[in-house]
Amino acid sequence: MEYICESCGTLLMHSNQVTLDSMKDVHSQLCSVKRQNIATPVPQVPQKSTPNVQPSLSNTPSPSQMPNSPSAQQSTTVASAPGGQTTISLTGNGTTYSKIEGPIDPEFRSKRQVKGTFQGIKVWGPVDPPGQLGIWGTEVTVDFDICVADGACIEACPVNVYEWLDTPGHPASEKKPFMIREKDCIFCMACENVCPPQCVKIFQKGQ
Ligand code: SF4
Ligand code: SF4
Structure with missing residues (x-):
């Protein structure tokens, strides 16, 4: 009976199935190619960057443009006494x-x-x-x-x-x-x- 490692192609052979299984376990733990594949990081799919949504300063009304802001009221107040x-x-x-x-x-x-x-x-x-x-x-x-x-x-x-x-x-x-x-x-x-x-x-x- 034989076993070929799918990672490195090493051929393992033994007449006793139980022994062959043990050999497979040991090899799978020691197989350098297999370990390398495990250690190789999975390629990252580039993520679409989410735009950092910030209020545009040019579109943000200034305090004086806010209709109910004190400064707006101030700017439209006619200089007048009682x-x-x-x-x-x-x-x-x-x-x-x-x-x-x-x-x-x-x-x-x-x-x-x-x-x-x-x-x-x-x-x-x-x-x-x-x-x-x-x-x-x-x-x-x-x-x-x-x-x-x-x-x-x-x-x-x-x-x-x-x-x-x-x-x-x-x-x-x-x-x-x-x-x-x-x-x-x-x-x-x-x-x-x-x-x-x-x-x-x-x-x-x-x-
Ligand atoms: S009565 Fe009145 S308007 Fe006449 S001088 Fe005196 S304060 Fe002036
Ligand atoms: S009510 Fe008489 S005292 Fe007073 S401002 Fe008029 S006119 Fe002058």
Whole structure:
């Protein structure tokens, strides 16, 4: 009886089958070719590499592009104060210092132009802050270049139309009665009547 190793081709022969089987076992354990084949690593099938999926930076909206992000809201917020839009500054490098005598010119609306707004309140020029601030208001109007800030109008107003506004650097006074709630005016004329330099002019609706 014989046995041929399928790995190395070695011929084993013996008359006794049991002995031949033992010889096969020993050979299979010692066969160098067989052991080499076992040790040879199985060729690896190239794996398709899975792309490392990362969010594209170019397609990722920046914080400012996120519709509900704070910065987006910030970028679309119009500069405005509680009373409305502000386009007039109280500070600047102006060289005009305008401290003039009253009374306010009652015809100023036909002689001056609106230069902007402060918290929604109209400001009539000329304006050259901090020394020249013009006339403020639409119906409750005050010539800020005349006002001496004695506070009589604020005390007289029954509906709190005015509040103090700091105007540092103005030659007549460094605070003014700001008519932030002029829409609340009831046209009692008290402020106009008590103003010492007569720098207040009230225009009733339609005037
Ligand atoms: S007219 Fe009367 S209600 Fe109007 S701002 Fe002057 S004091 Fe106030
Ligand atoms: S009463 Fe006339 S001067 Fe006095 S704070 Fe009012 S607007 Fe100015």
